[in-house]
Amino acid sequence: MTDSRRGKNRLVADRRYPKTPPKASKPRKAPPAKRKTTRAKAKRGRIVGFFTGIISWVFRFFFRLFLRAGLVAAIIIAGFVGYEYTTLPPVSEALDGRARGSVQLLDRDSVAFAWRGDQFGGVVTADTVSPHLKNAVIATEDRRFYSHFGISPRGVASAVRINLSEGRGPLSGHGGSTITQQTAKLLCLGVTFDPNAWKNEAEYVADCRRGSLYRKGKEAVYALAMELKYSKDEILSIYLNRAYMGGGAYGAAAAAERYFSKPASALSPQEGAMIAGLLTAPSSLAPTSNIERSQARAATVLRLMNEQGFLTDEQTRAAQANPAVLSDKAKTQTGGYFADWVMQSGPDFFTRDTTEDVVISTTLDQRIQKAAEDAIKTVFATKVREGSKAQAAIVVMSADGAVRGMVGGRQTNVSGVFNRATQAKRQTGSAFKPFVYATALELGYSPYDPVTDEPFCMNIPGSGRWCPENYSGQYYGAVTLTEALAKSLNIPAVKISESVGRDLVRKVSEDFGIQSSLTDTPALALGASEASLLEMTGAYAGILNGGSSVTPYGLRELRLVGEDQPLMGTGGGIGERVINEEAARQLIWMMEKVVSQGTGGRAKLSDRQVAGKTGTSQEARDAWFIGFTADYVTGVWMGYDDNTPLAGVTGSGLPAEIWHEAMVRVHEGLPVRPLPMIEPTPPRQVAQPQPQQPAQQQDQGGNALENALNQLLRDILGQN
Structure with missing residues (x-):
């Protein structure tokens, strides 16, 4: 049994354990390398994942933070907007935002010639104004008005970019404001004018126009509240009523009436474009200031209207080929000095500080005003050297003191400037002498009475010896009072003044209307005292009217708009008698000889009698001619503002020529009337x-x- 078992093959062990282990081939070394790469990738993945996770966490953190902060900010902003919403007034109360009322001045024929204060022509709406004006405003100021929610981030970003590219601060210059934001600014963000909080209205307006970042934020909040409270057309209506459009006009109705004498509903495309173009710079672009510049701006607005589909190409070409022009009424820019004087002479609460709309009827005659302006322009253009800084002023009035024309300097059609006719006090020179002779005639002197023109000296207490001389340096011996006045001799005037009494001469001149302080020295007779041209012209008017005092006046009647009864009437006119009528008529006869035979020859008119007097102050610092016909009294002054002496100019020269040029124009078409003078009885032989x-x-x-x-x-x- 034993042998037989040894000879048999093993069934299991041989399969499990081979005799010779297989040789390891080279490819079998790969699995360890693959595991190493996988581990590296895994490591790198873990690092990237770590940082990605951190970034993701940070992103999620800040996203949640900003989201929550944004929500909180939105809630806060919503609260502010809600609060502003509750404070916004009804649309009807937001339309007229003037702090002052308007003053319209009418000439003697009840034609408007000047405007003061803040003109407001009445309420208009986005539906009642001309569609051309509405479209022009949108095309120029805010093309996305009907699509945004009150503020335009795109517009703000564009404005910041432009400002930075032009070297300004981000908020300086272009603002990128929408019409809603501009309206918010016009409403002063709901802050009303308080005289106790601001010194004046100008300071209040400047505060409303501030452009700080904080202010911009408040403006945006207020604009959002307006968008919630009002419709787009209501916002546009407020804007069209409150915006300043130059020439003292606030709102579209006032601007349309001021520039084109028509309602805002009847404006043509070019007229609407001109008014819309004023919104960027209303004072400098106003057509009453520079019509060419205003037309050029309107052409740009018409182009914008065309690009945005408001006008066809044909309409645009037609409008640009026929630019808007001022109405005849608007062209009549006259009487700026006169208007300023009337405004100053009236009560402040109805003129400069009025909160009501006022109409003032005045004595101005625009035909005479133009004659006075043209006279100064003509003489300075033809007879004064180019570049001269000399100034001139002229006043024309009736014998009762009603001022018909006034020019306060060479620059015409201006307002708010120095008025040399009313504000300048200058030495009167020989133009004062008629009041010396008026006093003598009142005391019974005759124009034929003789007086000796000779070297003359006086001892003046406190001043020493005083020896006046004639302008020519010559002496004429025995002359009549008439000859002495006609030749403007100084020695006779001093003698007469001292003989009748200096105090009496001062009283007569003051009673005639010279209110300026008069010197109490013998030089009084030679015009050493100062007076305004208006005072002197008014005093001469007293001579023309027969010897009664005159208070110059320009205001005839003042009433509120819509009221029939005047609140006040004339504040001037003829007053009490100063000298008797016969003395006044004889003095007129003497003053007529000044023009027909004496120093005032250049003032002579070819068709009618003229009486007057020349005047030249010390060192020729002032030159005067004041005279009259039977119809009008006119005074002319010429000189330098800094008292520089005039070179070769006396009262008998350029002032008399300006007077002549003015009165030729003033009397065109008027019937010839003789002067109301009396020739005295010659002395008996x-x-x-x-x-x-x-x-x-x-x-x-x-x-x-x-x-x-x-x-x-x-x-x-x-x-x-």
Whole structure:
């Protein structure tokens, strides 16, 4: 049994354990390498996953943070918007936002010629204005007005980019504001004007226009509240009523009336484009300031309207080929100096500080105003050297003091500037002498009475010896009062003034309307005191009207818009008598000789009588001519603002020529009327007086007291 078992093959062991183990082949070494690579990748994956996880966690953290912060911010903003929503006024109360009322000035024919204050033509809506104006505003100011929610991120980003590219701060210059934001700014974010909080309205407006980041944020909140409270058309209506459009006009209705004398509903495409173009720079682009610049801006607006489909190509070409022009009424920019004077002469609460809309009827005659302006322009253009800084002023008035025209400087059609006709106080020179002779005539002197023109000196207490001279340096001996005035002789004027009494001369001139302080020295007779042109012209008007005082006036009537009864009437006119009528008529006769035979020859008119007086102050710093016809009194002053002496100019020269140019125009078409003058009775020719009795006593009529007074005066004057 044993042998038989040994000879048989093993069934199991041989299969499980082969005799010779198989040799390991080279490919079998790969599995360990593969495991190593997998471990590296796994390691790298774990690192990347770690950082990815961190980034993902950070992202999720900040996302949740910003989401929550955004939600909180949105809630806060919503709260602010909700609060502003509750404070917004009804649309009807938001349309007229002026702090001041308007003042419209009418001339003597009830035609408007000047506007002051804040003009408001009445309420308009987005539906009642011309569609051309509505489309022009949208095309220019906010093309996406009807699609955004009150603010335009795209517009803000574009504005910031433009500002930075132009070297400005991100919020300086272009603002990217929507019409809603602009309306919010016009509403001053709900803050109303309080005179206790701001010094003036200008400071209030400047505060409303501030462009800080904080302010922009408040503006955006307010705009969002407006979008919730009002419809788009209501927002646009507020904007069209509140926006300043130049020329003192607030709102589309006032602008349409101011520039084109028509309602806002009747504006053409070019007119609507011109008004819309003003919104970027209303003062400098106003057509009343620069019509060419305004037309150029309107052409750009028309192009924008075309690009946005509001106008066809044909409509655009037609509108650009026929630009808008001012109406005849708007072109009549006149009387700026006069309007300023009237505004200053009226009560502040109805003129400069009015909260009501006021209409003032005035004495201005636009034909005469233009004549005065043209006279100054003509003389300076033809007879004054180019580049001269000399100034001139002119006042034309009726004999009762009603001012018909006024120019306060060479620059016309202006307002709010220095008015040399009313504000400048200048030495009057010989233009004052008529009041010296008026005093003498009132006391009984005759225009034919003689006075000696000779070297003359006086001892003035505190000043020493004073020796006046004639302008020409010549002396004429015995001359009549008429000759002395006609030749503007200084010595006779001083003698007459001192003989009748300096105090009396001052009283007469003050009663005639010269309210400026008059010097109490002998030089009073030579016009050493200062006065305004308006005062002097008014005083001469008193001579023309027969010797009664005059208060110059321009305001005839003041009333509120919509009211029939005036609140106040004329504040000037003829006052009390100063000298008797005969003396005044004789003085007019003497002053007529100044023009027909004396220093005022250049003022002579070919068809009618003229009376007046020249005047030249010390060192020729001022030159005057004041005169009158039977119809009008006109005063002209010329000089430098800094008191520089005039070169070769006296009152008998350029001022008389300006006067002549003005009065030729003023009297066109007027019937010729003679001056209301009386030629005095010439002195009687008498025989040679006897030695024991002075000749002047024989010639003198009247009672003994009058003879004694006349003899005393002649002794003072040195007459033989």
